Amino acid sequence: MSSAHTKTEHGHTDHNYLNHGSGIWSWMTTLDHKRIGLMYFATVATLFLIGGFFALGIRLHLAKFGAEPLLSPDTYNKFMTFHGAIMVFMVIIPGIPAFLGNFVLPIQLGAKDVAFPRLNLASYYIFIAGALIAASSMIFNQVDTGWTFYTPYSTAKTSNGVILLVLGAFTMGFSSILTGLNFIVTTHKLRAPGMTMDRIPLMIWALYSTSIIQILATPILAITLLLIGAEKTLGVGIFDPDLGGDPVLFQHFFWFYSHPAVYIMILPAMGVISELITAFSKKTIFGYRAIAYSSVAIAAVSFLVWGHHMFVSGQSTIAGIVFSIITMFVGVPTAIKLFNWISTMYRGTVTFEAPMLFALGFMFLFTIGGLTGVFLASTGMDVHFHDTYFVVAHFHYVMVGGTLMALMGGIFYWFPKMFGKMTSDLGGRISWVLIFTGFNVTFFPQFVLGAMGMPRRYFDYLPEYTNLNQISTVGSWLIGLGFLVGLITIIHGILKGEKASDNPWGAKTLEWQTSSPPPHENFTTTPTVTAGPYDFR
Amino acid sequence: MSWSSLIPATSFMPIQATEIAKEVDLLYAFLIIASLVSFVILIGGMTWFLIKFKRTSVDQKSAYITHNNFAEFLWSFIPLVIMMGIFYWGMVIFEKLRTPPEDIAAEIHVTAEQWAWTYRYANGKEFYSSANDPMIVPAGKATKLILTSKDVIHSFYVPAFRTKQDAVPGKLTQLWFEPKQPGEYIVFCTEYCGTKHSGMMIKIKAIPPEEYAAWYHAEKKGADTPADLGKTLFAQKACASCHSIDGSRIVGPTMKGLFGSNRKFADGSQAKADENYLRESILVSSAKIVEGYPPAMPVFQGQLSDEDVANLIEYIKSIK
Numbered sequence A: 001m002s003s004a005h006t007k008t009e010h011g012h013t014d015h016n017y018l019n020h021g022s023g024i025w026s027w028m029t030t031l032d033h034k035r036i037g038l039m040y041f042a043t044v045a046t047l048f049l050i051g052g053f054f055a056l057g058i059r060l061h062l063a064k065f066g067a068e069p070l071l072s073p074d075t076y077n078k079f080m081t082f083h084g085a086i087m088v089f090m091v092i093i094p095g096i097p098a099f100l101g102n103f104v105l106p107i108q109l110g111a112k113d114v115a116f117p118r119l120n121l122a123s124y125y126i127f128i129a130g131a132l133i134a135a136s137s138m139i140f141n142q143v144d145t146g147w148t149f150y151t152p153y154s155t156a157k158t159s160n161g162v163i164l165l166v167l168g169a170f171t172m173g174f175s176s177i178l179t180g181l182n183f184i185v186t187t188h189k190l191r192a193p194g195m196t197m198d199r200i201p202l203m204i205w206a207l208y209s210t211s212i213i214q215i216l217a218t219p220i221l222a223i224t225l226l227l228i229g230a231e232k233t234l235g236v237g238i239f240d241p242d243l244g245g246d247p248v249l250f251q252h253f254f255w256f257y258s259h260p261a262v263y264i265m266i267l268p269a270m271g272v273i274s275e276l277i278t279a280f281s282k283k284t285i286f287g288y289r290a291i292a293y294s295s296v297a298i299a300a301v302s303f304l305v306w307g308h309h310m311f312v313s314g315q316s317t318i319a320g321i322v323f324s325i326i327t328m329f330v331g332v333p334t335a336i337k338l339f340n341w342i343s344t345m346y347r348g349t350v351t352f353e354a355p356m357l358f359a360l361g362f363m364f365l366f367t368i369g370g371l372t373g374v375f376l377a378s379t380g381m382d383v384h385f386h387d388t389y390f391v392v393a394h395f396h397y398v399m400v401g402g403t404l405m406a407l408m409g410g411i412f413y414w415f416p417k418m419f420g421k422m423t424s425d426l427g428g429r430i431s432w433v434l435i436f437t438g439f440n441v442t443f444f445p446q447f448v449l450g451a452m453g454m455p456r457r458y459f460d461y462l463p464e465y466t467n468l469n470q471i472s473t474v475g476s477w478l479i480g481l482g483f484l485v486g487l488i489t490i491i492h493g494i495l496k497g498e499k500a501s502d503n504p505w506g507a508k509t510l511e512w513q514t515s516s517p518p519p520h521e522n523f524t525t526t527p528t529v530t531a532g533p534y535d536f537r
Numbered sequence B: 001m002s003w004s005s006l007i008p009a010t011s012f013m014p015i016q017a018t019e020i021a022k023e024v025d026l027l028y029a030f031l032i033i034a035s036l037v038s039f040v041i042l043i044g045g046m047t048w049f050l051i052k053f054k055r056t057s058v059d060q061k062s063a064y065i066t067h068n069n070f071a072e073f074l075w076s077f078i079p080l081v082i083m084m085g086i087f088y089w090g091m092v093i094f095e096k097l098r099t100p101p102e103d104i105a106a107e108i109h110v111t112a113e114q115w116a117w118t119y120r121y122a123n124g125k126e127f128y129s130s131a132n133d134p135m136i137v138p139a140g141k142a143t144k145l146i147l148t149s150k151d152v153i154h155s156f157y158v159p160a161f162r163t164k165q166d167a168v169p170g171k172l173t174q175l176w177f178e179p180k181q182p183g184e185y186i187v188f189c190t191e192y193c194g195t196k197h198s199g200m201m202i203k204i205k206a207i208p209p210e211e212y213a214a215w216y217h218a219e220k221k222g223a224d225t226p227a228d229l230g231k232t233l234f235a236q237k238a239c240a241s242c243h244s245i246d247g248s249r250i251v252g253p254t255m256k257g258l259f260g261s262n263r264k265f266a267d268g269s270q271a272k273a274d275e276n277y278l279r280e281s282i283l284v285s286s287a288k289i290v291e292g293y294p295p296a297m298p299v300f301q302g303q304l305s306d307e308d309v310a311n312l313i314e315y316i317k318s319i320k
C-alpha cells in the first residue's frame, strides 16, 4: 500500500481504510466492515475454487470420454456431496450478504460501520471455524449423502463423517444469524440524517429481507442438524423408522429451512441487480416501492412453500396441492421484479460496461430459471421431473445463473470503491462471454436430459443420454475458463489497475459520494440525505 | 396427431405408454409455449430497449419515470391468472396420478432395498429382482403397487408412465398405472440411496391380459399366498380373541368389510382404512382409536416384520 497522508489531486489526504493500519495482524483484528467484507471475499473465492474443482470432476466423469470410468461410484458420490455442500453452504449463501453486503450496507446507509463491529468480526471467525470443521469431514471421514442429508441414509447407512459436516454447517449457521442481526439493527438504527426507510437503496431492502429469513430460518436448520448428530451418536429415534422415527419428518425440517434459504441466495442478488440496472441505465428505478415490498413479500411467502420439494414423498395429496398453489404465489413478486427492471431501461441511456453485462446475463438466465420453476410448481408435471436433471438444470439457472452472475456483476461494479482502482473492462467482458456461453452449453442440455427421464445424482446412465452429457461437460470447461479470466482480471486490477475516480459510473447512492477507497469511517463528514436513492433527474 | 406434437420439445419426452402420459405431455407442451411467449416478451422487450435506448453521447438525459400503477397492476394480475390456471391443470393430473381406479387387475407389494426391488403378487409369487427379472403386469388394465423400503428411502420412477413415488421405510405408499400397450418400460430409482443408486433399475413388462392370467396362475414360487400366511398369523397372534371376522362385535372392531371403509376416531377425526392405516393400527394401535372402542390393543411394533404386516393386511383385505 502507498504511504498514508500524501496529498491527492482532490486536495484531501490519501488516507483510506486499506492503509489505515498495515500488516496481516491489522487485518485479522480489524473491526472495519469493509475489511471484513474483503476477508469474506478471499475466503469465499477460495471455497468457490474448491467447489468448482469437484464440479469439473463430476462433469468430466459423466462425459465418459475414456473407456474406464474416471471415478468409482463412491468417489463420485463424495464429489457430488462436497460440490453441493460447499457451493450452497459456503459460497452462495454467504457470498453476497457477507461479502458485498458487509462492504456496501453501512456506506449506503451513510453509517460509520455496522451496529456491532465486534460481532461482525466474530461472525467471520465463526464462519471460518465452520468451514474448517466441514473441511475436516472431507479429509478424514468422507460423506456421500448429498448436501440434503436425507435420513435414514445419513443416520443409519453411512459414515460418521456426516456428523462433522453437519456440525460445520451448524456452526456456519451462527455466522449467518449474527450477520443478519447486525444488518437489521444497522438498517434501523444507523441511517444518516434524512435517510428515511423509503430512501434506502434497494440493495438494502434486499439484504434486510434476507436478514429476516436468516434469523428466522437458520435456527430450524441448526436444530435439524443437531438432531441428525444426536440420532447418529445417541440413537434417539426421531428420523429412523427402526427406532420409531419418521424419515419424511426430516424432509419437512430440512426444506423448512432450505426453501427459504433459496431466497437467502437469490434476494441479495436481486438487490445487486437493482443497483446495477439503474446505474447503467442512468435512470431512476421503475417502481421502487414494488421492488422493495416484493422482497419482503418473497421473504414472507418463502416460509410457506417447503412442501413443493416433497410432492412424491408420500405426503398427502391435499398437502401437495396446497403447497403447489402457494408456490405459484411466489412467482408473482418475482415476475414483478423482472418487469420493473426491464421498464427501468425504457427511455434510459444505457451503457454496457462489464457489470451491466453481468446484470443482463442475470436477467436472461434468471428468466429461464424462473419459468422452469413454474413447471416444477405444477404438481402433475413435477411428478415426472422431480429428482431428474430437469431439476438440476433449474436450480443451476437460478442459483448460478442468477446469484453468481449478480455476484460477478457486483464485484466489477464495486471494485473501484473497494480498491480505488479500475479493472480492465475488456477482461470483464471476456470473462462474461465465456461464463454466459459456457453456462448455457452446460445446463440447457440438462433440461432435455431431465425431460428424457435421466435421474439426478447418477454415477452412470443409459447410452441414449451420452451426447447431451458430453456437450454439458464441454460447457463446464468454458465456465471454468470464464472464471479464471475473471480472477485474473480482478488480480490484475488490484495490482495494476488504473486509478479510479470517486464515482466512475455516475451512480447516485451514498457509497459513491465518498472517496475511492473510502476512509476508515466511510465519510469525512456525515452525509445528509435529501432525496431518493436513484434521483437521476 | 394433436397440436402438442407440433412443439419440438415434446419429442424429448419418453414414449407415452399410458393415457395420463399423454395428458402430462399436453400440459408440458402448453408450459413450453407459455414460457417461450413469456421469454420473448421479457428478454425480447429488454433487448429492444437496450438497442433503442443505448447511450449515444456523454450528456444525454434519461427520462424521469418513477412508476405506473396501471402497468404494475397488469403485470401482477395477468401472471397470477395464468399461474392459477397452470396450478389447476396440474392439480387435475396430479389427482389422477394419485387416485387408483376401482378395478385393479394386479396388486403388487414392492419392497425396495439397497440396491434391488422385491415384488410379491397376491398369490404368493415373489421375485427378488436385479435387472433381469422384469415386473410382469397386464397391459390395458390397472396395476397398483404398494411400496415400502427395508433400509433407506428409494423412489420408483417410470418415465414412460410419467409417474413416480417414494418408497419410504416404515411406511406404505402407493402408485398405480395402466400401460396401454404390451411392452417393456424402464424403472429408475430416483431418491439417492448410496453407492449403486444409478444401477438400481428394473423393467416393467406389460403383457396381454390372457397371457398375464396364464402366467399368474402358472406354478408359483411360494406355497401359500400372503393372505394365507396372514390368516395363520392372525390365529397365532390371537387377534381373533378381540376381532371377529363375521361382523359381530367383540372387544375390538370386526375385520369384516374393514378395508376401504370409513373410520371415525375417538378424537373426532376420520380416515379411510387403506393399507397405511391398517399398518399403523396393527403396529401402534393407540395412534388412532376407533370411536366407541377402548384403547386395549397391545403394541406389535418390533414383534412383526414388514412382511408379516403385509401378509396380515392382505388377509384383512380378503375378509369382505
Ligand code: HEM
Pocket: A052, A055, A056, A058, A059, A080, A081, A083, A084, A085, A087, A088, A091, A092, A146, A147, A148, A392, A396, A399, A400, A404, A442, A455, A456, A457, A458, A476, A479, A480
Ligand atoms: C462450473 C460450474 C458448475 C458445474 C459444471 C456444476 C455441475 C453440477 C453437477 C454435474 C451436479 C450433479 C447433479 C447430480 O448428480 O444430481 C451438480 C449438483 C449441484 N450443484 Fe453444481 N455445478 C456448477 C456450479 C455450481 C454452483 C456455483 C453452485 C452453487 C450453488 C452449484 C450448486 C449445486 C448443487 C446444490 C447441486 C446439488 C448437489 C446434489 O444433488 O446433492 N453448482 N452440479
Ligand SMILES: [Cu+2]
Pocket: B153, B154, B155, B189, B190, B191, B192, B193, B197, B200
Ligand atoms: Cu434407490
